[in-house]
Amino acid sequence: MQNLNLKIEKGKFIALLGANGVGKSTLIRTIANLQDPLAGQISLLQKNINSYKPKEFAQIVSIVLTDPIKASNLSVLDLVKMGRYPFTNWTGKLNIKDIEKVEEAIELCNISYLQDANISEISDGQLQKTMIARALSQDGQLMLLDEPTVHLDANNRYTTLELLRNLVNQTQKTILISTHQVETAIGIADEIWLARCGENIISGSPKSLKESGEIEKEFPYIHKLNYH
Structure with a gap:
């Protein structure tokens, strides 16, 4: 990728x-x-991201990586609560709004029945939903x-992406x-960002990239699908 x-855009x-x-x-x-960045800069809300303080940036952007969780003695609820860290003071105590955001994230990710379970005892798919709920609780x-589905089985790969689609629609x-x-x-x-070695990223709707032949050029095995 280059240049x-x-x-x-919001809500995409x-x-x-x-x-x-x-x-x-x-x-x-x-x-x-x-x-x-290797070159250039990235702006967030008309401000260079390097100029944000860590907590300030975390109040705007949340991230779920593929890195394993080192602490295994947490409940699902405890892990989701960690998403409110950017909003707490040095005591780390959650206020009423924090609790509301945590409860809302757990409900939206359909893991209310798991909130008291230890994260070492739940499935990979359930853990990924918990990680998404933690990121969502940052609001x-x-x-x-x-790669949110890289370690999941076929069913959980689909349901995880479907959950993310629904979260965009709902929030x-x-x-x-x-x-x-x-x-x-x-x-x-x-929207699709199509990354290719040594070339610019091509962006557009799935339908437009299908009609231009760019998707099939990069992924020849893609055939008839329903596109936006």
């Missing part, structure tokens, strides 16, 4: 697609302000997810994911 000039579900090694995770981590405007937040679930992503995303 990137991309815009993320965007899927970043491309072959292994093309730089999808690097781009997600750069937008998340976890590493510096920022943008959620970034790097009007913007969600950007990188994924190898090409067929599902182009069937439910509002």
Whole structure:
């Protein structure tokens, strides 16, 4: 990827697609302000992301990475509560609004029945929903997810992407994911970012990229699907 000039609009579900090694995770981590851009700059709400303080940035952007959770002695509820950290003081105590955001995230992610379970005792699919709920509880405007289905079975891969689609519809937040679930992503995303080695990213609706032949050029096995 090179010469990137991309815009993320509010209330969109965007899927970043491309072959292994093309730089999808690097781009997600750069937008998340976890590493510096190789060139140029990234603006968030008309402000360079490097000028934000960490807590200030975390109040706007939340992220779900593929890194394993090191602490296993937490309940689902405890993990989701951690999403409110950017809004708490040094005591870490949650106020009424914080609790409301946590409860709302748990309900939207359909894990209310799990909230007292230890995260070491739930399935991979349930854990990923919990991680999404934690990010959702931050109540920022943008959620970034790097390969959110990479460790999941076929059923959970679909239900996870379907959950993210529903969250965009229900909350009007913007969600950007990188994924190898090409067929599902182009069937439910509002916008596709198509990453190619040594070339610019092509962005557009699944329908427009289908009609231009760009999707089939990058993924020749893609055939008849319903596009937006």
